[in-house]
Amino acid sequence: xxxxxxxxxxxxxxxxxxxxxxxxxxxxxxxxxxxxxxxxxxxxxxxxxxxxxxxxxxxxxxxxxxxxxxxxxxxxxxxxxxxxxxxxxxxxxxxxxxxxxxxxxxxxxxxxxxxxxxxxxxxxxxxxxxxxxxxxxxx
Numbered sequence: 247x248x249x250x251x252x253x254x255x256x257x258x259x260x261x262x263x264x265x266x267x268x269x270x271x272x273x274x275x276x277x278x279x280x281x282x283x284x285x286x287x288x289x290x291x292x293x294x295x296x297x298x299x300x301x302x303x304x305x306x307x308x309x310x311x312x313x314x315x316x317x318x319x320x321x322x323x324x325x326x327x328x329x330x331x332x333x334x335x336x337x338x339x340x341x342x343x344x345x346x347x348x349x350x351x352x353x354x355x356x357x358x359x360x361x362x363x364x365x366x367x368x369x370x371x372x373x374x375x376x377x378x379x380x381x382x383x384x385x
Contacts, residue, residue: 252316253379254335255323255362258346262308262359264301308347308357312365314376315344319364342366349373 253261299305317323317336323344324334336344342364348357351373355361365374 251379252314252376254333255315255317255344255346256333256335257379258313258315258377259359261302261304262300262347264299308359309350309354311347311349311373311375312345313347314374315346317344318342319344319362340364345374 293306296305297309300307318338318340319342320326320336320338320340323336343366344362345365346359346362348354348361356363
């Protein structure tokens with residue numbers, strides 16, 4: 247049985263509480279149009295820095311990379327996917343997966359925890375990644 251998986255959009259948004267309220271989101275939106283970066287010169291913070299930290303202690307929740315979510319993306323999914331459910335998930339395949347968090351290559355407005363968008367699941371890039379949600383193993 248799998249004990250880890252991509253978070254739903256609802257789980258991801260809940261996990262980011264207070265992350266955007268940090269004023270240290272200075273790394274978001276600092277990509278310079280037309281500039282090329284090598285791996286040494288990427289304008290990213292150290293992993294140990296408590297930037298974009300949520301009230302749960304999760305770091306770098308906004309403004310570093312876009313995070314994949316388990317949901318299939320639909321612009322109106324919050325209107326159509328069980329809003330009365332505690333943890334709704336959009337399971338109807340649309341061909342586009344949801345992503346959250348914004349990245350350093352875009353404007354800071356896209357780093358709001360409530361901002362959502364979709365991307366082809368085959369997409370790859372320097373500003374795209376994921377975090378897994380885990381369940382404790384049964385004792």
